[in-house]
Amino acid sequence: MQTKDCIIGRRSIRKFTSQKVEKETLEGIIGLAAYAPSWKNTQVTRYYAITDQAIKDEIAENCTLGYDGNTRIIKGAPVLMVIAYKQGISGYERSGEPTTNKGDHWEVFDAGIATQTFCLAAHDAGLGTVIMGIIDDEKIAAAAGVEEGQRVAALVALGYPDGEPNAPKRKDVDVLLNWR
């Protein structure tokens, strides 16, 4: 797939078919997401693939801040990805002091870039994704067994798309781009 087609054609997919996501397919996607840039190449993003029904149900029912939309998406997704990042490394000096005045901003920034790279790689492999931010990250960390020293950035539902949603309208370039 051409890069341009991958960027334009990726959509947030909220309904999936029952087709299983093979282990090798997901490993291939993670292998590509690993090429996302990161602060000093620290690569702090970690991925937890949840297929266990009980864990998925716990997250769907108790970790979406009461937002039914996300509960439905998670219940219907063959795989739920918990995207986490190791804390206190990206954006920090070896002494533990933040390098800039943005504090823990850069580790979340890195996780965001990695997440979009993951979503584009998944789209290229014929899979659909949706990033979910309306979540209780601490409860998810407990439910998914996220390792000590890591924080949950977002959830991503993953599976084969059931349908082709239209692209929500984008802002014009002259609104987005400022020249000085």
Ligand SMILES: Cc1cc2nc3c(=O)[nH]c(=O)nc-3n(C[C@H](O)[C@H](O)[C@H](O)COP(=O)(O)O)c2cc1C
């Ligand atoms: C940080 C972030 C959080 C999001 N949270 C949710 C969410 O909780 N639930 C949901 O259905 N979609 C969520 N989305 C998906 C956006 O609604 C979607 O990307 C946007 O409407 C544009 O549509 P597109 O991805 O198909 O281009 C989120 C996207 C981002 C980047």
